[in-house]
Amino acid sequence: MAEGFEAAGLYYNPNIQPSREFRRRLETLREYAAEAGLSLIEAGPYRPDEHLGATLPVWDDRASRCRTCYELRLERTAREAVARGFDAFTTTLLVSPYQLHEEVRRAGERAAAAGAGGAAVFLYRDFRPGWRETLEASREMGLYRQPYCGCLWSEVERYERARP
Numbered sequence: 001m002a003e004g005f006e007a008a009g010l011y012y013n014p015n016i017q018p019s020r021e022f023r024r025r026l027e028t029l030r031e032y033a034a035e036a037g038l039s040l041i042e043a044g045p046y047r048p049d050e051h052l053g054a055t056l057p058v059w060d061d062r063a064s065r066c067r068t069c070y071e072l073r074l075e076r077t078a079r080e081a082v083a084r085g086f087d088a089f090t091t092t093l094l095v096s097p098y099q100l101h102e103e104v105r106r107a108g109e110r111a112a113a114a115g116a117g118g119a120a121v122f123l124y125r126d127f128r129p130g131w132r133e134t135l136e137a138s139r140e141m142g143l144y145r146q147p148y149c150g151c152l153w154s155e156v157e158r159y160e161r162a163r164p
């Protein structure tokens with residue numbers, strides 16, 4: 001938006017488990033969007049089976065699992081962008097220091113070619129320098145922050161590996 005784009009947010013997260021966490025993040029985004037003046041598209045209904053079906057064969061290989069997850073989400077984003085007349089799409093995954101950044105970039109580029117058929121471009125930016133700012137802003141706004149990435153396996157990695 002700071003670069004002059006007219007932006008909208010898309011919430012498509014079949015990767016989030018369980019449904020209570022999916023709903024909590026959606027409600028947080030609604031709260032943020034209302035405050036920030038961001039129009040929000042909710043790509044429902046909640047279909048965790050879409051993510052489970054795609055990632056189950058590679059669940060224990062983090063790189064393959066996350067690559068599959070990025071592709072699933074960004075292809076849908078690309079299709080929504082074209083269907084709704086947007087010229088470009090991007091992803092908040094690019095702000096996270098915990099994601100496989102280059103894999104996200106490649107998945108976005110593939111989605112522009114495959115999911116959008118070239119009708120919408122993938123807007124790549126390295127948003128990671130803004131990561132700390134997001135922490136401060138969300139704290140100031142009193143917003144919920146996710147304690148793990150989203151899928152069942154990331155929840156296990158976050159809590160079980162931290163145990164003695």
Ligand code: SF4
Pocket residue numbers: 015016055065066067069070149150151152153154
């Ligand atoms: S860890 Fe995150 S990016 Fe990787 S598969 Fe799970 S939800 Fe997707």
